[in-house]
Amino acid sequence: MSKPLFSDVDWCPVIEAITQAENIVLITHCNPDGDGIGAQQALYEVLITAGKQVRMHNRDGVPRIYQFLQYTDQVGQGDWHEAQTVDLIIALDCGAFGRLGMPESFFAGAILANIDHHASNKRFGDINLVDARYCATGAMVYDLMLAMHAPLSAASASAIYAAIITDTASFRLASATPAVYRMVAILVEAGAEPWPISVNIYESRSLAAMQMMTACLGTLEIKHAGRSAWIYVTGDIYSQTGADVEDTEGLIDYARSIDGVEVAVFIRVDERDNGRWKVSFRGKTWANVGDLAATLGGGGHAYAAGCILQGSFELICAQVEQAVSHTLA
Ligand SMILES: [Mn+2]
Numbered sequence: 001m002s003k004p005l006f007s008d009v010d011w012c013p014v015i016e017a018i019t020q021a022e023n024i025v026l027i028t029h030c031n032p033d034g035d036g037i038g039a040q041q042a043l044y045e046v047l048i049t050a051g052k053q054v055r056m057h058n059r060d061g062v063p064r065i066y067q068f069l070q071y072t073d074q075v076g077q078g079d080w081h082e083a084q085t086v087d088l089i090i091a092l093d094c095g096a097f098g099r100l101g102m103p104e105s106f107f108a109g110a111i112l113a114n115i116d117h118h119a120s121n122k123r124f125g126d127i128n129l130v131d132a133r134y135c136a137t138g139a140m141v142y143d144l145m146l147a148m149h150a151p152l153s154a155a156s157a158s159a160i161y162a163a164i165i166t167d168t169a170s171f172r173l174a175s176a177t178p179a180v181y182r183m184v185a186i187l188v189e190a191g192a193e194p195w196p197i198s199v200n201i202y203e204s205r206s207l208a209a210m211q212m213m214t215a216c217l218g219t220l221e222i223k224h225a226g227r228s229a230w231i232y233v234t235g236d237i238y239s240q241t242g243a244d245v246e247d248t249e250g251l252i253d254y255a256r257s258i259d260g261v262e263v264a265v266f267i268r269v270d271e272r273d274n275g276r277w278k279v280s281f282r283g284k285t286w287a288n289v290g291d292l293a294a295t296l297g298g299g300g301h302a303y304a305a306g307c308i309l310q311g312s313f314e315l316i317c318a319q320v321e322q323a324v325s326h327t328l329a
Contacts, residue, residue: 002186004143005179006133012089013127017113018148019264023053027056029051029094030059030101031245034166034201037066038161039115039137041159042069043090043315046141046150048062055086059101061281063246079103086110093117093137095299097124098246104255119290120299132301137176142183154191162201163193169253170198173303192242205247216251222258223321224328230256233268234313245271256282263287264326267317270308277316280306292327296320 024047028036038329040056045053061077062069080102089110095118114125117140118156121131134140142303145152164184170178171184205213212233219232233248241247248268256264259277261285270276279296283303290305296319298307301305309316 003179004146005139005183005319006131006143008303009129009131009143010057011129011144013301014113014115015148016131017088017111017127018047018050018052021052023084023086024055025086025089026054026092027089027094027100027102028058028092029192030039030057032060032063033093033249034066034325035136035138035163037069037072037093038159038163038166039141039159040075042067042138042141042145042156042163043047043069044074044091045153045159046145046148046167048077048149057102059221063249064251065201065246066162068197068274069159080106088113088303090115091125091130092141092317095121097294097320109324115144119302120294122299134285135173135177135180135227135249138167139180139183142187143162154189157190157192158197161187161194162197165197170202171274188205201249201324206243208241209247211241212237212247213251213254213303214250217254220255222261223225225262226260227328228265228324229258229261230267231255232266235271235274238269238271243287252280252282256284263289263327264290265320265324267320269313275310275312277309277313278306279309279316279320280304287327289327292323295323295326 006258026040028040044054044056046127056074058074062072062075090113092115115128117134121130142160145307212223215237216231216233221230222273252264252266264282266280281293283289288302290300290302293300293305293307297309300306
């Protein structure tokens with residue numbers, strides 16, 4: 001390992017909290033992505049190597065495509081029933097407390113550290129290390145490891161690599177800076193294998209997922225004179241294809257990929273609550289979808305963001321369409 005991505009970040013509060021803690025829990029957001037999982041796995045190895053008692057717990061566990069990463073079999077999921085002393089909980093890649101999906105009792109008595117790169121982060125922790133310059137929370141963990149003088153194993157390098165390819169859309173976003181490429185070179189030297197990792201994440205779709213994709217792309221609508229593209233997942237798509245929410249990952253990118261589209265919108269029903277809708281946005285060049293999502297009570301990055309809306313399908317679509325019109329105006 002060599003240089004940090006950003007040398008002006010003060011990691012001391014986090015390192016201090018880690019040093020003083022005996023029992024640590026690592027958690028990421030609901031419906032975790034490659035960045036949340038990758039950051040969690042890499043930091044887990046650092047902490048167990050340092051002799052800490054570490055647990056990992058995500059409300060929604062680990063999506064199948066990330067289960068190739070070492071230690072993911074250690075991640076607990078669902079509600080937390082165990083009464084045990086936790087000194088420190090580290091939330092990774094999570095912009096808002098509610099996105100952790102856990103009851104208040106889960107956090108009782110523990111210090112909460114919030115390590116994240118979402119500009120919209122609500123700074124909900126006792127310690128907040130929020131820095132939107134980072135392309136991924138996994139890259140923040142890399143800099144934390146350097147600050148802690150932690151060794152970089154093939155397992156942690158692979159986890160950080162997975163975090164970075166997923167959050168930079170395979171190095172296609174502007175966040176993939178020269179410094180990121182240099183860091184990634186070090187990850188590959190340390191044993192992260194680009195193609196096997198890509199095969200696990202991008203080349204292992206189930207047949208149900210492909211059927212979901214077909215059905216979902218069939219809903220495509222173009223609005224705003226070709227500048228916005230919309231796709232939807234309604235309750236019957238889940239029941240017809242047998243696919244689940246993990247299988248919707250990346251579908252919005254197809255909507256954005258249409259020539260002339262500036263904003264892509266993906267609206268999917270909450271499979272547990274049919275009056276609840278998860279809305280995702282992607283921007284292509286100038287549109288700031290982070291600001292767009294914020295006007296609807298959500299958040300995220302300038303190029304990728306989302307919100308959760310409640311109500312009838314017709315009502316929330318009208319609400320979103322108005323917000324997108326405003327962004328594109
Ligand atoms: Mn992220």
